[in-house]
Each structure stands twice: as C-alpha cells, then as structure tokens.
Amino acid sequence: EVQLLESGGGLVQPGGSLRLSCAASGFTFSNYAMTWVRQAPGKGLEWVSAITGGGDSTYYADSVRGRFTISRDNSKNTLYLQMNSLRAEDTAVYYCTKDREGAKNEYWGQGTLVTVSS
Amino acid sequence: DIVMTQSPDSLAVSLGERATINCKSSQSVLYSSNNKNYLAWYQQKPGQPPKLLIYWASTRESGVPDRFSGSGSGTDFTLTIGSLQAEDVAVYYCQQYYNPPLTFGGGTKVEIK
Numbered sequence: 001e002v003q004l005l006e007s008g009g010g011l012v013q014p015g016g017s018l019r020l021s022c023a024a025s026g027f028t029f030s031n032y033a034m035t036w037v038r039q040a041p042g043k044g045l046e047w048v049s050a051i052t053g054g055g056d057s058t059y060y061a062d063s064v065r066g067r068f069t070i071s072r073d074n075s076k077n078t079l080y081l082q083m084n085s086l087r088a089e090d091t092a093v094y095y096c097t098k099d100r101e102g103a104k105n106e107y108w109g110q111g112t113l114v115t116v117s118s
Numbered sequence: 119d120i121v122m123t124q125s126p127d128s129l130a131v132s133l134g135e136r137a138t139i140n141c142k143s144s145q146s147v148l149y150s151s152n153n154k155n156y157l158a159w160y161q162q163k164p165g166q167p168p169k170l171l172i173y174w175a176s177t178r179e180s181g182v183p184d185r186f187s188g189s190g191s192g193t194d195f196t197l198t199i200g201s202l203q204a205e206d207v208a209v210y211y212c213q214q215y216y217n218p219p220l221t222f223g224g225g226t227k228v229e230i231k
Contacts, residue, residue: 035220037168044209044211044222044223044224044225045160045162045168045211045213045222045225046222047213047219047220047221047222050218050220059218059219059220060218060219061219062119062219095167095168102154102173102174103158103170103173103174103179104158104170104173104213104215104220105158105160105168105170105213106170106179108167108168108169109167110167111167
C-alpha cells in the first residue's frame with residue numbers, strides 16, 4: 001500500500017525558513033517523480049514543485065522559484081521541500097504526491113500545515 | 119504559463135441527475151506526438167486530500183465509478199457525473215500536465231439540490 005507522510009509544518013515568522021519532509025513507502029521510490037502541491041485555507045490547489053525520480057530535474061512555480069528547493073534522498077525514500085524567505089501568502093497545507101507515467105498526483109499524503117505569521 | 123479556467127464555480131444538482139463541469143485551457147494541452155491530452159480531474163471531499171479521478175482527459179483511474187467520465191480535446195474539456203450520488207459532494211479540479219508549471223483550475227463545488 002502506498003503511503004506518503006508529510007511532516008515539518010508549523011508556525012514560522014515572515015522571512016523564516018522551514019523544511020518539509022515526505023516519507024514514502026509501498027513503492028519503489030526512486031522510480032517515480034514526486035510533487036508538492038499546496039492549498040491555502042479555503043482556497044484551491046496550487047502546484048508548487050516537482051522532481052524526477054533520479055532527482056536530476058526539478059521544476060518550480062513562479063511564486064516559489066528562488067525561495068523553495070525540492071530535493072529527495074532515494075536511500076531514505078524521502079522527499080523534501082526547503083522553504084526560505086517565507087511570506088504570509090505561503091500559508092497553506094502542503095501535500096506530497098506521487099506521480100506515475102501518464103498521470104500526475106496519483107497518490108496524495110494527508111498534508112502538513114505551514115502558517116507564516118508574526 | 120497555461121491558465122486553466124473552470125466553470126461554473128459551483129452547481130447544485132438533484133440526486134440521480136447529471137452534473138457537468140467545464141475546464142478551458144489558455145493553450146492546447148494536446149501533445150501531437152502521441153495524440154494525448156495532458157489533462158486530469160481531481161475530486162476533493164471536505165477535510166480530505168484530493169483524489170485523482172481521470173487522466174489523459176478521459177481515462178478513468180482504477181476504482182473510480184463509471185458514472186464519472188471525461189471528454190474534450192485541445193483546450194476544452196468536460197467532467198460529467200452521470201447520475202449524482204450523495205457521496206459525490208465535493209470540489210472538483212482540472213489540471214494540465216502538458217508543461218510546467220502544472221496549473222490547476224479554480225475548482226467547482228458540487229452540491230445536492
């Protein structure tokens with residue numbers, strides 16, 4: 001059974017940093033691209049970033065490029081999102097998702113809440 | 119960036135009736151080399167993460183009831199719930215995965231009339 005467990009969310013001040021983690025199990029992690037999607041309270045979905053299975057290619061939304069860094073450790077079956085220079089508008093639930101050939105966001109974690117506030 | 123526009127923002131449908139949601143992309147998401155539309159639909163119920171319903175614009179994900187169907191090509195797409203059930207109350211999103219950033223539509227809230 002595929003499981004994705006996000007962690008690392010919390011309250012942070014504007015300008016601060018957080019690192020989110022997503023522990024994956026139930027599939028061969030290194031074979032699949034992974035994605036972060038976020039959802040601000042009461043709002044819609046926003047694609048944030050994605051990384052290929054080997055970690056050689058990464059992609060970012062314009063809203064986070066230069067501030068967020070996606071990475072993965074295939075030996076630990078873990079996906080990361082390093083978030084720097086956080087802003088109030090980054091407040092959201094952050095979901096980790098697994099992609100597969102031909103389809104994106106096949107599986108979703110339960111999400112972790114990031115709140116950026118002073 | 120490809121902009122995804124969904125309509126309507128919300129709709130109320132009687133149980134057993136058809137619900138239709140539209141999604142329009144600002145540019146074609148049809149990849150000519152394989153003739154596939156890089157368009158997916160998701161369902162999000164309150165308090166839950168989204169769930170993949172349809173990919174390639176019209177291919178139902180495993181386990182998704184056949185009352186859900188997707189259609190369209192190029193820039194115009196439709197999600198149809200053939201006979202609305204109580205458990206279908208949710209927000210539905212389209213997403214293009216033709217080009218990064220992989221943008222979502224704004225969502226359509228489906229309720230029971």
